[in-house]
Amino acid sequence: MTNDQGHLMIKTALHAGRIMIENGSEVARVEDTIRRIALNAGYPDSKVYVTITGIMMSISGEENAQIEPVTSRSIDLEKITQVNDLSRHFAAHKIDLAQFDDRLTHLDQHPRYFPVWLQLISAGLVSGTLEVVFRGNYPDFLVSCLIGLVGWGVFYGMSQLVRVRFLSEFLAATAIGILAILAVKFQLGTNADDIIIGSVMPLVPGVPLTNAVRDILAGDLVSGIARGMEALMSAIAIGSGIAMILQAM
Template sequence: MSNNRGHLMIKTALHAGRIMIESGSEVARVEDTINRIAINAGFPDSKVYVTITGMMMSISGEENAQIEPVSSRTIDLEKISLVNDYSRQFAAGSISLEQFDDLLTKLEQNPPYFSFWLQLISAGLVSGTLEVVFRNNYQDFLITCVIGLIGWAVFYGVNQLARVRFLSEFLASVAIGAMAILAVRANLGNSVDDIIIGSVMPLVPGVPLTNAVRDILAGDLVSGIARGIEALMSAIAIGSGIAMILQVL
């Protein structure tokens, strides 16, 4: 029975950790959550090793180590919050270990996403607002909102159609750059630079870059450097798309 419960504990803890890593959590938070799950399940002597590409966990003195690969990463802070809520409920005894694992499975099967239209509207408002904040250009607020909205739609659509890393950022930035140039030429906007700066803001990998710094400061050098390179590649894809369209048009 102890071996079965230990196996279930490791399975549940790694399941929770994988969801958190895939949703953009920093490594230190994932390690803390996994360790708390182990302690609350009655296994305080468990060992866990976490990176952004995979996790390994075992119980000292038992032959039951398990590995959990992490194949995709995005930003979904609501998922991270829900996993932490489930962990607190388990710690309080409100749910059992089996119920905890079932809740994690349901969370993956029915993720609480915002609707596509709400994402579009939010991306547009963020683009226009940050364009005003960064450039103090009120005249281009509306056109920046529209272009930022369309750019996010391109980003979202490419992500759904082609699972190729950094392609969505590149194509979205190309579309943003082209629309900004054409809008100014059609006298719908005043400054190409200001419109582009505001419109690409929803694409900028701010959370991954922040988590990379936090991982490095926490001593998780492998994950911090890997996440930093990933954020840098996204930034390069965005910059390359803008640079290419500026040269073409």
């Protein structure tokens, strides 16, 4: 294998790993995918170290180690699936390394997000449904749907303006708290606590918390603790927004 081929393999593997980490994959899955790419490219002795803030990889006996920083994190499980599909195509020799890297670049630059209107409707339905499941309050189903929809709209809008996830969650939770209290005040709802519980559910960091537990159980303590702190900060931001409104109103 040439040095250029090894360089391209590491570049492609790190590219795939970064996309997976950025979109919510657990560390063990990323490590497995990178190792499979290296093995299928003819490098069975590659070394890889993955955290949620960066990935390091090298080939034993060669001086071409590379580091790929991870600067943003969100949730897009479809991207993770697409990266895994490309890895399988590479393993089956349907594409070569250059094509693999090109398709990863296209995937990275042209994300296929669900349209905003569908995200809003989904957030509303999740809010109302979970409000009924957790609290059994059927009269507040529709108002929970509406407030959950608005809360997600605030979160989405602020995320586009300010690249600070915790601030977006705080402001969204604040909006939910205000609307829930006003809904009860104007007799559009019956219980503000139930409405708030349902409406904040789309904001709850369920995937990061689950991945934190999985990483810790798999022995990836650094990434597990980091993910856990990230989920905790999100929970604190949401709780602080609600608490501030309940205290003020």
